[in-house]
Amino acid sequence: ASYDMGGHDTYMHKEISEQPDAVDRVLRGRIDDRFSTVHLGGLNLDPREARGIRRVKILGCGTSYHAGLIGASLIEGMARIPADAEPASEFRYRNPVVDPDTLYIAVSQSGETYDVLAAVQELKRKGARVLGVVNVVGSAIAREADGGVYVHAGPEVCVVSTKCFTNTVVAFALLAVHLGRIRDLSVTDGKRIIEGLRRLPAQIEEILKGEEDIKELAAQYADAKSMMFIGRVRGYPVALEASLKLKEISYIHAEAYPASELKHGPLALIEPAMPTVAIVPDDDLLEKNRAALEEIKARSGRILAVAHREQEKADHTIIVPKNEDELDPILMGIPLQLLAYHTALALGRDIDKPRNLAKSVTVE
């Protein structure tokens, strides 16, 4: 496919810039203010069935798997259904117990990823109920699923996913409110999340305005041979995704760890030549995250924090606007897309077509 670059030098830059509109699109027509809930036309799940779900298992690959990790925590947090995410191929090959009370959700930008499709087909063969959270309308996974939520990110051309990742997480937030309001999410909390979702496009716009500063930071970190990404609970999938993005397009080695795991091993890697990107939201874990920054600083590690306010232990802080705690991961990922982008640009990489990668992996 080839689409107009609209004045951008790369599709990746265009797609990062489109996120305010893309998020607007995934929300449009789905919010019901009267009952502080969300309507999802294609879900195919009546309230009685929704109340009967005992577990949620989310399956995807790569960036979509990372979106699924955030999706699982949104669903578990708001709908209070135990939920987790797993790479689709791992799931398929470990002969999992397929349980009739589990809701399976397949996540995919393309809707054609073989490992995800094969997992869906195996689940269907065993009588499971499978929903899709998919971007491409009418794709194989969308057709195979019993119902689902379209992500409406629009066409994504760059091999690495940016706007579709963001929109997929927003789609999961909608699904979490929908399931939550059928179960135990209060009217007040439903309203709080809905209002938070509505603030996202303007807040993303605000983050994108900081691009020049992020470009300067990228120039300072582009000489790193390796980078550490850390986050805690909600911040951990953000760290995973940001590290994948950096690897894919800049070819800089990166690792992502839960901040709490540092002292159980990876702290041995910390030295001035190994910078750390830390996700530090202003939530109930702020003090814990600050303690991790101190541990890194004590080993002379350079720190770039993504936070809601200046972090004094960090060498640099990228400040993002605060939303509801549950929705913060959506915003915290965005400056790190730009960081990966400008790092790759500084290193002269082929950003839209990184070596060895394909946009969708339709073979095993």
Ligand code: AGP
């Ligand atoms: C995106 O940055 C990657 N190129 C890759 O991890 C991708 O997310 C994965 O292959 C899954 O693709 P899908 O979302 O189209 O199923």
